[in-house]
Amino acid sequence: MASVEKGFDALAAQRRCLEYRRRILEISQQVTALHVAPAFSCLEMVDLIYSGLMRPSAEGLSPRFLDSFLMSKGHGCLSQYVILENFGVLEKSDLQNYCTPIGQLGAHPDFGVPGIEASTGSLGHGMGIATGMAYADRIKGDDRHIFVVLSDGELQEGSTWEAIMMAANLNLHNLIAFVDLNDFGGLARMSEGHPAFYPVLDKIRAFGWEAIEVNGHDAAAMHDGFLNRSRKKPLMIVGKTVKGKGVSFMEHVPIWHYRSPNKEEYAQALAELGEVSS
Amino acid sequence: MRNTFADTFYEAGTRDKRLAVVVADISPAGSIQKFREDFPDRFVNTGVSEQIMIGMCAGMALRGLRPFAYTIATFTLFRPFEFVRNDLCYQNLPVTVVGIGGGVTYSTLGGTHHAMEDVAVAGAIPNLTILAPCDPDETKAATLWCVEQTRGPVYLRLGKAGEPDFTSIAVDPWEFGKVRYLRNGQDVCIFSYGPIMKLAVELADRFEKSGKSVSLISVHTLKPLDREGISTALAAHKHAIVIEECVPRGGLAGQVKEIAWDQKADCRLDAFSLQDEFIHCYGTHSDLLAAHGLSIESLVQQLKIV
Ligand SMILES: Cc1ncc(C[n+]2csc(CCOP(=O)(O)OP(=O)(O)O)c2C)c(N)n1
Numbered sequence: 001m002a003s004v005e006k007g008f009d010a011l012a013a014q015r016r017c018l019e020y021r022r023r024i025l026e027i028s029q030q031v032t033a034l035h036v037a038p039a040f041s042c043l044e045m046v047d048l049i050y051s052g053l054m055r056p057s058a059e060g061l062s063p064r065f066l067d068s069f070l071m072s073k074g075h076g077c078l079s080q081y082v083i084l085e086n087f088g089v090l091e092k093s094d095l096q097n098y099c100t101p102i103g104q105l106g107a108h109p110d111f112g113v114p115g116i117e118a119s120t121g122s123l124g125h126g127m128g129i130a131t132g133m134a135y136a137d138r139i140k141g142d143d144r145h146i147f148v149v150l151s152d153g154e155l156q157e158g159s160t161w162e163a164i165m166m167a168a169n170l171n172l173h174n175l176i177a178f179v180d181l182n183d184f185g186g187l188a189r190m191s192e193g194h195p196a197f198y199p200v201l202d203k204i205r206a207f208g209w210e211a212i213e214v215n216g217h218d219a220a221a222m223h224d225g226f227l228n229r230s231r232k233k234p235l236m237i238v239g240k241t242v243k244g245k246g247v248s249f250m251e252h253v254p255i256w257h258y259r260s261p262n263k264e265e266y267a268q269a270l271a272e273l274g275e276v277s278s
Numbered sequence: 279m280r281n282t283f284a285d286t287f288y289e290a291g292t293r294d295k296r297l298a299v300v301v302a303d304i305s306p307a308g309s310i311q312k313f314r315e316d317f318p319d320r321f322v323n324t325g326v327s328e329q330i331m332i333g334m335c336a337g338m339a340l341r342g343l344r345p346f347a348y349t350i351a352t353f354t355l356f357r358p359f360e361f362v363r364n365d366l367c368y369q370n371l372p373v374t375v376v377g378i379g380g381g382v383t384y385s386t387l388g389g390t391h392h393a394m395e396d397v398a399v400a401g402a403i404p405n406l407t408i409l410a411p412c413d414p415d416e417t418k419a420a421t422l423w424c425v426e427q428t429r430g431p432v433y434l435r436l437g438k439a440g441e442p443d444f445t446s447i448a449v450d451p452w453e454f455g456k457v458r459y460l461r462n463g464q465d466v467c468i469f470s471y472g473p474i475m476k477l478a479v480e481l482a483d484r485f486e487k488s489g490k491s492v493s494l495i496s497v498h499t500l501k502p503l504d505r506e507g508i509s510t511a512l513a514a515h516k517h518a519i520v521i522e523e524c525v526p527r528g529g530l531a532g533q534v535k536e537i538a539w540d541q542k543a544d545c546r547l548d549a550f551s552l553q554d555e556f557i558h559c560y561g562t563h564s565d566l567l568a569a570h571g572l573s574i575e576s577l578v579q580q581l582k583i584v
Contacts, residue, residue, distance in 0.1 A: 031386075074390065099386040101561035101569070106388035110558060121390030122357065123326050153303060156325035185303040187323055194325050254305070 008052045008223040016051065017043050019276050020082045021246050023095075025269050027078065028260040031099050034107065037244035037256035039078040041216075042149050042180040045239055046071070046079045048219045049147045049178070050087065053226060063115070064089055067144055068133060070118050072126020073151035073180060074108040075258075080115070081105060089115040124157030126150060127177065131167045134175040134234075148177040153185040155200065161207065167234045168208025175234040176226065180216060182243035186257055204236045216241035247272055279436045279473075280378055282414040284308035286421040287346065291317060296344040297425065300324060302331040304349045304378075307439070328357040335373045336365035344372055344425070350384070351377030351393035355400060355433065366431040367405045373431050374424040380410065380435035380472055381523030382552065385566040389556045393435075398528025400433040401501055408500040410435040412475035413444045416498050419452035427454075437473035444475050445496065455499045457507035463491035467515040469508070469534060471497045474523040474567070480574045481521065481581075488583050497530055505537055512543040519581075520549040523567070527554065550577060 020043055028034050046069075054067040064087060071080050081098070084090040090105070090113075097103025104113055108121025118129050130148045137144045154160050167175050181200060183190050190197045204211040210230050214221040216239020229235045243257075244250030247269040261269055288309035291297040298320040299310060306314055306321075314321040320343075324331045328349065335345040347354055354377045355362060366373050377396055384391040400408050407429055411417040417436060424432050445452075449459040457469070466485050470478035475496065482492040495511060497504070512518055518538070520531040531549035538547055552570045559569040567573065 099560045101559050101565045103560060104558070106558070106560040107386050108388045108390055110388060112558075119388075119390060121388055122352065153326040156303070156327045158327065158329055185325055187301070187303050187305055190325075193323055197325075 008048070008220055010220040013044070013047055013051065013219045015276055016086070017047055018273060020047065020079065020086070021273055022270060022276070023082045023085075024078045025261065025266060025273075027095055027098055029266055030096070031260055033258050033260055034078060034099070035075045035258055036078070036261070037250050037253075038073065038076040038151070040245045040247070040250065041182045041241045041243045042073065042076050042151075042178075043079045043245070044217045044219050045149055045178045045180060045222065046076075046083060048222055049149070050083050052219065052223055053145070053147060053176075067147065068117055069147045070120065070126045070130050070149075071109050072120055072130070072148050072154060073123065074120030076149070076151070076180070077107075077109045080109065084115040087115075123151065123154045124159040126154070127160045127163035127167075130175060130177070131163045131170070131172060134167065134172040135170055137174060138172065144174065146175050148175070150177055150179050152179060152181045152183065152190060152197070152200070155179065155197070156185070156194070164204065164207045164209065171232070172234050173231050176229075177234070177236045178216070178222070179236060179238045180241050181238050182241040184243045184252070184254065184257075187254070200238055204238070209234050209236045211236040211238060213238040213240065215239065217245055279411065279414055279417045279441050280439050281308035282417040283376065283421050283434075283436060284310040284313070286418045287425070288313045290422065290425045291320065294344070294425065295320075296342065298322070298338060298343050298345045300331050300335050300338075300345055300347050302326060302328045302349045302353060306348075310348070328353045329361050332358040332361035332375070333365055336361070336369065336371055339371040339373050340369075346374045346376055346424070348376045349378065350391060351380045351396050351435065352391055354378075355393065355396055359399070362406075362431070363403050367403045370405045370430040372428060374434050375431065376434045376436065378436050379438050381474065382566045382570070383438050383473065383563055385563045386560045388560065389558065394552050395525050395528065396433070396435060397500055397522070397524045397530070401528060405430045406501065407432040408435065409433070409498060410471040410500055411498050412470070412472055412496050413441050415443060415445045416452055416496065420498065423454050435472060441473050442476070444479055448496075452498065455502055455504055457504045457511065458496040458498060459493055460496055461492060461494040463493045463515075465490040465492065465515060466517045466519065467493040467495060467511045468519045468521060469495045469497050469511070469530060470521040471500060471530065472523055474521060474572065477567070477572060477574060477577070478521045481519070481577055484574070484578055484583050500530060503533055508534055508537050509541050512538050512541065512545055512547075515545055517546045518548075520547075520551075521572070521577075522551050523572070524551055525554055526551045548581065
């Protein structure tokens with residue numbers, strides 16, 4: 001496995017993400033509704049965190065990683081589920097039983113499920129929990145990074161900003177957050193309905209964080225941002241993304257926030273994504 | 279219910295310019311979208327910011343408007359709880375807080391989206407009226423009442439979409455603050471409210487098949503509770519049953535027991551509610567209710583109906 005501080009194999013990451021997108025679409029055919037577009041939006045971030053940033057535990061040890069990950073935008077958790085499946089933390093049967101009474105996976109991540117470190121789904125909770133974890137690790141002397149993925153919608157919750165300010169007060173440079181900046185909430189574009197939402201980067205910096213803005217589907221750029229961090233402040237990687245990334249008819253189209261494609265749409269989506277080359 | 283609410287609200291909004299709706303990044307169902315297009319000034323989307331959704335409603339009410347806050351029940355009541363309590367209830371402002379998906383309606387979305395305690399939590403706050411219609415018709419009546427009322431803040435608890443009709447052949451009309459007989463009988467009375475009325479109807483049918491006559495009662499106004507109406511029903515039936523989609527403490531069941539104790543009622547009294555437990559079960563709404571013991575099979579068995 002490529003180590004964190006060495007390079008990051010961007011091509012391999014692209015291949016994995018293609019596989020993950022296909023798998024998420026496959027799961028979409030089992031249920032009437034799921035959050036496809038939110039998962040596609042943050043997939044490269046979550047993949048980078050698991051495959052490029054989190055340090056693995058020694059072979060055979062549980063949990064699988066020394067570092068922690070919180071999916072603060074809980075409704076994007078299909079991205080996390082398919083990755084945990086790939087790592088063998090979740091079983092294939094877990095995903096087959098997604099959102100059924102015999103399964104253990106619901107539409108939001110649940111603490112207690114293998115690989116899930118906190119129950120999220122109500123937006124704006126992840127940042128506070130992550131700040132608490134990062135602080136606890138520091139006073140206990142544990143060398144651990146806490147990675148968080150936030151949606152831009154969560155930056156509308158006051159609680160997120162309370163935690164952002166507190167993390168900076170505490171100088172928690174073991175805390176690394178990603179913002180999935182797709183310009184969409186559940187209802188409309190931020191840039192249209194809430195123009196004062198921008199600029200994001202300046203706000204985060206004004207709250208005492210180190211912050212960079214990159215393409216949120218460009219794993220290598222986000223990886224560089226991580227490597228080049230100052231290690232003096234908490235780090236926010238603001239990733240500009242496309243909600244529904246990878247399937248043309250889902251990109252920027254609000255209904256795909258929570259909807260399963262029908263058979264024809266499913267076939268079209270797979271065709272657009274293409275096969276995974278070996 | 280969502281759509282009936284939206285249609286009724288739209289209609290009322292065309293006549294009453296004080297009506298406004300404040301949502302927190304929730305796609306407006308049905309005619310709320312039309313309301314948004316026709317009356318853009320009276321439609322506000324705060325984004326994913328439930329605290330200011332309630333705060334803005336308070337400010338708008340202080341200026342004479344009649345705002346409705348509208349989102350998923352957990353986010354309309356739990357997330358901004360103290361804003362509901364201080365800004366709306368303490369100041370006694372005529373704001374309607376609409377909660378979509380009361381109880382465990384959003385079954386597959388998990389515990390973060392289950393308003394299992396909504397009625398208990400809302401019921402604890404002074405001044406807050408609670409309305410919990412069981413079907414589209416009651417939703418219409420309740421919404422119209424909210425539009426006109428001058429009492430103060432209201433929690434209007436709705437299901438989601440596609441609920442069947444239970445009340446078109448009701449014995450009584452909908453009247454604020456009064457229990458409503460949907461069926462009139464002598465042996466058993468069943469109290470219920472909200473979408474779980476479906477289970478109460480099924481149970482009433484089973485009792486009737488077994489030869490019992492049943493009063494089926496919609497307790498659509500949970501606060502102020504019609505103590506007199508409940509008391510009369512307890513006195514008139516040998517067997518009373520409460521069915522509710524709420525945690526066992528703080529809902530209707532405990533209050534009916536209180537009334538029964540106060541009047542030394544000598545009927546049998548059974549209560550069926552959600553468990554005092556977060557149940558991690560995903561599936562349909564019925565699957566989740568069944569996991570809480572709220573299925574017709576379980577009730578029939580526990581009540582030994584033959
Ligand atoms: C506190 C809270 N309010 C409302 C919701 C309902 N909800 C689910 S997703 C969503 C918004 C989606 O937009 P965003 O958060 O930006 O996520 P993304 O666009 O990345 O999917 C909302 C309002 C929620 N889950 N939590």
